Amino acid sequence: MRVRSNLVSGIIFIVFGAVLLLLMDSQIIVYGDVKFIESAKVIPFFVELLMIVCGAILIIQSLFLKKEKYVEICWDEQKYALTMIGIFAVFAALIYFTGFIIGGIGFIVMMALFFKNRNLVHILILTVMVIFIYFLFTQVFHISLPRFGEVR
Amino acid sequence: MDNIALQVLGQVFTLQNGFFAIASVFLGIIIGAIPGLTVTLGIILFLPLTYGMTPITAIIALLGIYVGGCYGGSISAILINIPGTNSALATTLDGYPLAAQGKANKALSTSLFASVVGGFLGSVILLFAAQPIATMAAKCRSPEYFSLAIFGLTVIAGVSGDSIVKGIISACIGIFISCIGLESLSGTLRYTFDSLLLFSGISLLPALIGLIALTQVLLKSVEEKRKASDLEKVDYVEKLKDPQINKKEIxxxxxxxxxxxxxxxxxxxxxxxxxxxxxxxxxxxARRTSKHPEEFGKGSLEGIAAAESSNNTVVGSAMIPLLTLGIPGDGVTAILLGAFILHGMQPGPKLFTDQAVETYSIIVGLIICNIILYVLGRLFTKQISKIINISYKILGVAIALFCFAGAFANSGSIYEMLLIVPLAIVGYYLGLLGFSVIPMMLGLILGPIVEVNFTRSMIVSFGDPLIFFKEPISCSILIFALVFTILIMRMNKKIEGENPNSEGMSE
Structure with a gap:
């Protein structure tokens, strides 16, 4: 599927900027008698406005100036990307429930399945790496990593 | 001054600094040598490990990766014609043809020598040029600081890829993300959607990891999965039996x-x-002024020397605006700016007065990293050459493990670790639509500086937005920012025209 990147991006950011602008009054409540230009609203306001303006420029470039960049989005690639995102999410959940080492080993297995990598040496190297990373953080640099049974 | 010099020597020459400088330069060479790993990525992955270090050790270690990575990029550029880093692209033009003539060792030793001399001189220039610039910049107040931060955002012109409009949107997203949570001056909550998790905002490190490092893992893994066959395997070490560069050639x-x-x-x-x-x-x-321009593109030593000495010099010179004005010279120094802030140092003119010992120690550390590079390059280039073809099936998993560990290590919060997944999704799909994540990162880092100084300027000027143009220094900086933006865009266009493979050269 060929996607007109400027047109799509333009629409996305006009909508995104507009939604944020509409939400501003409920999401940024300024108390007291503070001028708008000195308030916490001013930078988000300009940033959101700039998003809308740039989005409009992209649409004008695409529709009127015929300055467009086509992006090929292939379903297979998207399938792989979504699978990878799923693996990342499962890995994060595994770390949450089982700690870094077990979660990491689970991640290695999932990635081996994803790449159809049956090379046991690779899996072994990566397993050692999980343990190495754990000890590097916790023992050498004294930075804690989640342990088994330690749901935060 | 003598007192500072003695303190600097005492701070720099410690066992801990020596160990981390050697380890990080070595790691940097490996990161630079492996195509697909960038210096930016290396610094982001190493950043969480520096939390337990002193600011001096931490920044020297990160600079070590930068120094090593700039040389490392030339190893794969010379041996397999794939630059390990974007800045090594010009090295392929003569490095690979020379290697193909059976002179890979000569090409690598030329690259090492040029990198070390360039890097060393760049660092020495930084040592002597930084103080006078910082003294001049010390007169800056909030309007000037705001203009400087805007000047820093002109980097967007150089790192936006094919569309500066998309670069500006990307920076806006970064600034918006930096606005989430508690505003520092007035304590107002912004875009928290009543979630306690968002009260303190989105921390810089998980954002960098999610948007840059994990996004890269996602992109490369998908690419690896699609690839039908691996790269042709060659015994690179076999190529390294010819003599090194001699005195006459030097x-x-x-x-x-x-x-x-x-x-x-x-x-x-x-x-x-x-x-x-x-x-x-x-x-x-170098080609224009050479006595032998016909040799360029066919394995000219001058060509390799020009490319390599310049990209290593940039390590030092890009630190000049960073340390003296607080504005990053490129994508890597933007991450370093984040690293300075995370370690409690605010780059800018005051750095040379408030934290002079630390600042000079870091600069001296950079000089030492270049000397270490020469030693490690001489000893280990052959060994490092063996691993440049490492499979992404291993590399991708290892990087992802570091990403999750690093995100958790930032504050010990599972929430920050979970956050990197949606950020990677944002980074991936924006990349698909042609957005570069580097401007986003700049927005994230420079956004708070822009905001604080804008608000302060508004308060002292009673809400007059023209103050930035009424103050002569601030106005000059803004004019410079505009001129530089145009200049950088033209320069990029010219270079891309001459070298079609050079798109997005600034990391």
Whole structure:
């Protein structure tokens, strides 16, 4: 599927900027008698406005100036990307429930399945790496990593 | 001054600094040598490990990766014609043809020598140039700081890829993300959607990991999965049996190295230009003034020397605007700016008065990293050459493990670790639509500086937005920012026209 990147991006950011602008009054409540230009609203306001303006420029470039960049989005690639995102999410959940080492080993297995990598040496190297990373953080640099049974 | 010099020597020459400087330069060479790993990625992954270190050790270690990575990029550029880093692209032009003639060792030793001389001189220039610039900049107040931060955002012009409009949107997203949570001046909550998790905002490190590092893992893994066959395997070490560069050849390239160092010092200090632009400009200048221009593109030692000395000089010169004005010279120094802030140091003119010992220690550390590079390059280039073809099936998993561990290590919060997944999704799909994540990162880092100084300026000027133009220094900085943006865009266009493979050279 060929996607007109400027047109799509333009629409996305006009909508995104507009939604944020509409939400501003409920999401940024300024108390007291503070001028708008000195308030916490001013930078988000300009940033959101700039998003809308740039989005409009992209649409004008695409529709009127015929300055467009086509992006090929292939379903297979998207399938792989979504699978990878799923693996990342499962890995994060595994770390949450089982700690870094077990979660990491689970991640290695999932990635081996994803790449159809049956090379046991690779899996072994990566397993050692999980343990190495754990000890590097916790023992050498004294930075804690989640342990088994330690749901935060 | 003597007192500071003694304190600096005492701070720099410690066992801990020595160990981490050697380890990080070594790691940097490996990161640079492996195509698909960038210096930016290396620094982001190493950043969480520096939390337990002193600011001096931490920044020296990160600079070690930068120094090592700039040379490491030339190893794969010379041996397999794939630059390990974007700034090594110009090295492929003569490095690979020379390796193909059976002179890979000569090409690598030329690259090492030029990198070390360029890097060393760039660092020495930083040592002597930084203080006078910082003294001049010390007169800056909030309007000038705001203008400087806007100047820093001109880097966007150099790192936006094919569309500056998309670069501006990307930076806006970064600034917006930096606005989430508690505002520092008034304590107002912004875009928290009543979630306690968002009260303290989105921390810089998880954002960098999610948007840059994990996004890269996602992109490369998908690419690896699609790839039908692996790269052709070659025994690279077999190529390294020829003699190294000799004294006569060193003499013949010295003039080119010095000239390239001069060019790269100026280019590197300009926001947005970076090592890629500097190396191509130096390469073109070396070819223009060479006695043997016909050898360029066929394995010229001058060509390799020009490209490599300039990209390593940029390490030092890009630190000049960073340390003195608080504005990053390229994508890598933008991450370093984040690292300074995370370690409690605010780059800018006050750094040379408030934290003079730490600042000079870091600069001296950078000089030492270049000396270490020479030793490690001589000893280990052959061994490192063996691993440049490592499969992404291993590499991708290892990087992802570091990403999750690093995100958790930032504050010990599972929430920050979970956050990197949606950020990677944002980074991936924006990348698909042609958005570069580097401007987003700049927005994230410079956003708070822009905001604080804008609000302060508004308060002291009773809400007059023209204050930025009424103050002569601030107005000059803004004019400079505009001129630089146009200049960088033109320079990028020219270089991309001459070298079609050079898109997005500034990391």
């Amino acid at each position: 003499k013949s390239i010295m003039k080119t190295i010095l000239k390239s160092t001069g060019i790269a010092t100026v280019i590197g200090a300009m926001p947005g230009a970076g090592g890629g632009v500097a190396s191509f400009l130096s390469y073109n200048e």
